[in-house]
Amino acid sequence: MRLNIKDPQARIDHGIDWSAYLAGQVIVASAWSVAPVEAGGMAVEANAFEDQRSSVRLGGGIAGHVYRLTNRVTLSDGQVDERSIGFRVEER
Template identity: 70%
Template sequence: MSLLLKDPQARVDHAIDWSAYLAGQSLIASDWMVEPEEAGGIVVEASAFEAQRSSARVTGGRVGQVYRLTNRVTLSDGQADERSVTMRVEER
């Protein structure tokens, strides 16, 4: 898991390149989750995916709070996998 810093007023795009993990498969579904879910917390404003890459635009967040942003994908052979990053919200 990696640590990213985010300003509470910023809209940040984050992407995951899945190509190294796919072994000939492709993405057929992608879902993004934020933990913890809380009022004023980070929100996934929009998301998208292609055959080998997924992305999300995140907004908000409470200063000093640490969030986990997780991308869960379904592959063309029915397998599921996920990757997470940690985001800390700081005034920048």
């Protein structure tokens, strides 16, 4: 899992290009989650998806904390897959 840096006041967009993993399928559903869930922690503000890409807008986070952002997608043939990305929140 790679680690990205995010400022607590930043609202950033992040995306995953799933095209290399789809084998002719398309994304029909996408859900994002952040762990740990905590007051003032990093949170999903908005999300969207297209046939081969999913995206999310993140806000918040507590400086010094590390969060795992997970995207779980359902494909047109019913398969389910997920990818996670780490974020460390730091004042910039």
